[in-house]
Amino acid sequence: MSRKAYSFVRTFAAEPARDFCADRHYLLCASAGALRLEAQGRSWLLPPARAALIEAGRTIRVSIPRPATTASALFDTGFAPPPPAPLTVFDLSPLARALVAECGAWGEGVEPLTAYAETLFAALAAVTWRLAEQPSPAVVPVGRTPELRRALRLTEERLECELSFEDLAREVGLAPRSLARRFSDETGMTWRAALRRMRLLRAIEELAAGDTPVTKIAFMVGYSSLSAFNAAFHELTGRTPTEYRASFRP
The missing domain is CATH 1.10.10.60 (Homeodomain-like)
Incomplete structure (x- = not known):
């Protein structure tokens, strides 16, 4: 059984649009480069110091115009509530950035999180779920x-x-x-x-x-x-x- 929440950092090469879906709530934080995310007839830009919150089970389209580096945190649906929207892009606050960095010490694994780590991930979810209520204006419609x-x-x-x-x-x-x-x-x-x-x-x-x-x-x-x-x-x-x-x- 995997952890209730975990984090990782990854660098992506430029690639065309593809569908993406996770079985956990997905917090995707850009630290270099920019990604494009599409869902529900709209397209968002995800530049550095911004984050996307994606609801578990939601399919979105992701394209990477240029190489990009991201830090991600994934939350079991029993650990964190559904996000305020299926896909939201928003600015990260200094507190959210610090929590993302601190949670980076716990990657995917089968060992249970320590009490300290569980508290950190719970705080990260609380802070970013609140930030997601104020989405970024960096969005355009894509048409039907x-x-x-x-x-x-x-x-x-x-x-x-x-x-x-x-x-x-x-x-x-x-x-x-x-x-x-x-x-x-x-x-x-x-x-x-x-x-x-x-x-x-x-x-x-x-x-x-x-x-x-x-x-x-x-x-x-x-x-x-x-x-x-x-x-x-x-x-x-x-x-x-x-x-x-x-x-x-x-």
Whole structure:
């Protein structure tokens, strides 16, 4: 019989999207690189110093655009209650980071946890379950119909271009009015809002990937004005790009 809870650190190579499902509640903490997680019609970005809480038995899609390192903690369903949502991404507090690090001493095994270790994992669950009630805004819808999913994919592939909505509609075989209605019905966002969100999430990936200057990242994701990029980034995250990057390295 395995432990009620255990932890491990793992480095992943870049890989395309694949389905993932665990039989335990899964706390996935990014420490380097960024992962993309998809469930229930939405896609989250998981950069460093953020965590994802995944309910046991829930299938999600995971893609790793670049190599990434994560620290994970798994909780038996009898040890921790169901998370507040099937999948949530959120910022880690300093206390949560310290608990993740401390729990790293107990990997998968058959020996029961010591009383001290069980207390630590219980505290980690209590803290992160509470943090998961305030999810990250780093999320975009993925669409339900093939036409909208293709429109979103094409938009993401051309973030740095001056993409025309009319040209996009023509490529996916819909009238502009029909595509606009698909965006509203399936995502609750306009195409412009989805484009802006995708640009900012790509910027977060670039911030997590290294030390590329913020100005260069702004131009890479399609902004011609650094001030416009900084304002949009702050509106989404509550921080400047420089502050957000600093939060990756506590």
